[in-house]
Amino acid sequence: MAVMQREYGRRTLLREIRKAGRIPRIELSGLTGISRATVTTITAEFLSDGLVEEVSRDEGEPDSRRGRPRVDLKIRGAAHLVVGVKISHHKLSLVLLDFEGEQLATEECDLSRPVSSPEELAAEIRQAVSRLAGHIGREPGDISGIGIGIAGIVEANDGFVHWSPSLSARNVELGGLLTGMLGVPCFIDNDANLVAVAEHTFGLGRDHSDFLVVTIESGVGLGMVIGGALYRGTRGCGAEFGHTKVQLNGALCRCGQRGCLEAYVADYALLREATLVSGQDAHADPAKRVENLLDAARAGDATARSIVDRAGQIFAMGLANLVNIFDPELIILAGEQMQFDHLYSDAVIDTMRKSIVQVDKAPPEVVVHKWGDLMWARGAAAYALDKVSEMALERLDEHAA
Amino acid sequence: MAVMQREYGRRTLLREIRKAGRIPRIELSGLTGISRATVTTITAEFLSDGLVEEVSRDEGEPDSRRGRPRVDLKIRGAAHLVVGVKISHHKLSLVLLDFEGEQLATEECDLSRPVSSPEELAAEIRQAVSRLAGHIGREPGDISGIGIGIAGIVEANDGFVHWSPSLSARNVELGGLLTGMLGVPCFIDNDANLVAVAEHTFGLGRDHSDFLVVTIESGVGLGMVIGGALYRGTRGCGAEFGHTKVQLNGALCRCGQRGCLEAYVADYALLREATLVSGQDAHADPAKRVENLLDAARAGDATARSIVDRAGQIFAMGLANLVNIFDPELIILAGEQMQFDHLYSDAVIDTMRKSIVQVDKAPPEVVVHKWGDLMWARGAAAYALDKVSEMALERLDEHAA
Incomplete structure (x- = not known):
């Protein structure tokens, strides 16, 4: 038990120091319930191993009781x-x-x-x-x-x-x-x-223990934080959202199966129907063709609009299924490309809200978080x-x- | 910390005693890493509170080292x-x-x-x-x-x-x-x-920490055990499987929305189409009509077969979506009514296996567990x-x- 406690204590204290940024030993004890003596022993190990370092508090607030500067602990960057x-x-x-x-x-x-x-x-x-x-x-x-x-x-x-x-x-x-x-x-x-992990560590999921992150690039991705930890599934095959089926024997997907969400919302799925939109250059490169299609939809072309709208409705249906199954606190729609704005629209999120089981309690919060590859x-x-x-x-x- | 440890110790020990059935104190210490002294203190509390009791071991195996009968602890039924x-x-x-x-x-x-x-x-x-x-x-x-x-x-x-x-x-x-x-x-x-909870406590999920239970009665239910604990969602609205959408703007569901899984597999959904099967008595009570429909399907009536088969395909699609999202170790299909045998068939489970993301690793185990209301x-x-x-x-x- 003593060994297990010590190992648990090390993990708890290093995590709390990282979370706090700078923190005095006494607060660590209060935060974690670990005794002051044990905090002193474990943080001495950290200091001797170079994982953390001591920094003086701002001189503007000396510890008048003892007349010497107080010391915080922080992670040692080097x-x-x-x-x-x-x-x-x-x-x-x-x-x-x-x-x-x-x-x-x-x-x-x-x-x-x-x-x-x-x-x-x-x-x-x-x-x-x-x-x-x-x-x-x-x-x-x-x-x-x-x-x-x-x-x-x-x-x-x-x-x-x-x-x-x-x-x-x-x-x-x-x-x-x-x-x-x-x-x-x-x-x-x-x-x-x-x-x-990024949203949980330093993003919009910092204060949440149960949330979903949906990413859109050329494919649709899902990350699930359940009970404060990333859930990966038992074979590492979990959180596979893009290939959940949205239609029996539906559109052919790159994965070889039919009816996958991606087969309706990914760029290649949009391009399959784009040939029917007038004024589209079938010989341009795919990224350019997607851009042209979305431009045509924004300009009010009915056929282009229909293609883009269906993608949004199918995406909303997939999101609603995630909400029905998980009932998360928060869904973060993460992505970098303006290209997918049509999937992040208020209309899509509104359709999702109407497609979940209705109770007299607010549905999960949905936030859009655009960020780059970095x-x-x-x-x-x-x-x-x-x-x-x-x-x-x-x-x-x-x-x- | 001492108080937290003691509270944690009480929960751990009571759980282990329940799990073991009968267990000597010394083994409890070995199993949990809690010191012998603490095990003795906490189990004394349990005994004095009447939560557990001591029972002598079978006299056939006396503790020859000490020459006195060994004592096990067990939960006190009374x-x-x-x-x-x-x-x-x-x-x-x-x-x-x-x-x-x-x-x-x-x-x-x-x-x-x-x-x-x-x-x-x-x-x-x-x-x-x-x-x-x-x-x-x-x-x-x-x-x-x-x-x-x-x-x-x-x-x-x-x-x-x-x-x-x-x-x-x-x-x-x-x-x-x-x-x-x-x-x-x-x-x-x-x-x-x-x-x-029942499958986890005394059923097929006893040795699993990540599994799903799908129940079929007049509706379709879902229970999720994740990391050894029941996952309920953050508003208590999680694990809602019957109203996940399997078709955009699909069949009307009792919930008022369209395209829900239940709107394709529940008994009332089957009966919507059953009027087209010859020889069906539209005035019989619903349970009898479902029985007649399933009988006709088993007897080879093509229309009845088509109705039942589609329900199975849609159910397989819903199950595949759960597997893609969760990647569980095990799925337990639980129910009591022979009426739903068509949803538990090998053909349905096979379709589900073909509809999940394919990797060179065995898909989750699927077991059918029929049990009664008790x-x-x-x-x-x-x-x-x-x-x-x-x-x-x-x-x-x-x-x-």
Whole structure:
């Protein structure tokens, strides 16, 4: 019991120090219920390991009772460097954070192709990490952990990718491959899960224990925070929203099945019908064609409007199903591209509200949070911070045992 | 911290004693990591409060080392009586358990009408509880807690029923009303949630921490166990599966919305189309008409087959959506009525498997668990056992504080 208590105490105290920013020991004891003596012992371990440091309080408020300056504890930024990587369809976005979460450098670069072999992708990530570290005169070997978000079906615990639109192979031990090639522990998760981690760590989900994050890029993603923790499903295949079925034997999806949500709302789904809209250039590149279609809809073209409206109605129906099943406090619609404004419209959210079970109590709050690829990368870095903290705590547990 | 530890220790130890059936103190310490001294202190409280009792081990295996019989701890059945009530469309089913979970009596009775005012329903429950207690020569006042499962949308923490097909009013403080009328603490929850509790406590979900229970009666219910605990949603409106939408602007549902799963698979949904099947008696009562339709389908009538098959396909699609979102270890299809065999068929489960995201790893296990109304009532009683245990532990916490 004593050992378990100590291990629990270490995790609780490091988490609370991180959450507080700066905090005196005595407050840690009050917050957590852990005795002052134990707080002193554990924080001494943290200080000696360099995970936290002491900082004097503003001299403007001395402790008059004792006549000496009071001291706060804070996470020691220099303790570790972590990197977050977001793999998008066409590019890599990276951020470098210190252990306090301070952003030290960023890097964005185009991928040579949207679908690569695992080895090619790993090589591109290695180069990008190297450039990122170079921005502050460091080496990849100075980094303690790298979090990586990728679209697809990922078993995060094993760094195993069942399938990803970015990879030409299925069943890839991507975590192991990257860890081997970079010489730094690499942690892989589904990209939407890492957006949920980011929202929970430093976004709109900070004060919520049960919320959903829906992401829209070329596919539709879902991250679920339940009881304060990310829920990944038992095979790592959970939170698969884009391939929930919205129509029996419906439209053909890229996944080979019929009736998936994505087969109605993704860009390629819109383009299937766009040929019927007058004045559309069928030879333009897909992104341009989607833009033209949405422009035509905004300009009042009835056919274009019909295509876009149906996508919104189907999206609302999918959201309503999530609300009926989860009854979350909050749904965060996260994305970066103005392109998907039609799915984030008040009309869509209103349709969703009308499609959930009606009770005399307010429906869940829905907020739209637009952010760029660097914020997705920050989610990946937050995951790396968690993992690196846990590794540091496990070393302390072993030393103490 | 000491107080928190003690409260945590009480809950852990009572749960482990219940789970084990009979267990010596020393094993409790090994299982939980709680020190022998603390186990001795806390179990002494339990013994003095009458929650647990000591029993000698079988004399066939004496403790040769010490030469005296070893002693196990077990839950003391006589400590409390609890009741579980299942409110169905036409009847009440009740079980009376002792604190060990031993079934002491049962009671089933028809409801005077399927939809009642809260006061009428409460009066019928009161009479039934009184008869139930009478079977073993006891009074309702001897009962420590009553768990009640009802279809509809229930906020379990407050005993508040947003809506139920069994009640003529919305927004009913049914828990408070029943507690007042019966003079015994009454705990209300959605009936499918209580089936999930029953499966978790003494059914097929005993060894699982993440599983779903889908129930079929006149409606379709869902109970979700996530991380070892029932997930109810943040407004008590979660796990609403029957009204997830399976088609945009689809068939009209009893709830007033369109395209709900229930509007395709419930008995009334089947009957909407049954008039087109030859030889069907449109004047028979609904249950008889459903039976005739299913008979015709089994006999090979193509129209009847088409109606039943579509219900199965839509049900499979709904199940696949749950799997895509949750990726559970296990799905339990629970129900009592042979009437719904067509939804539990291998063909339906096979269609579900083909409609989930495909990875090279086995899909979740699906098991069919047929049980009667008394098992639903046992789920309600298991909930009452939880609640009564918590009340007893809170009294101990207060005494110690």
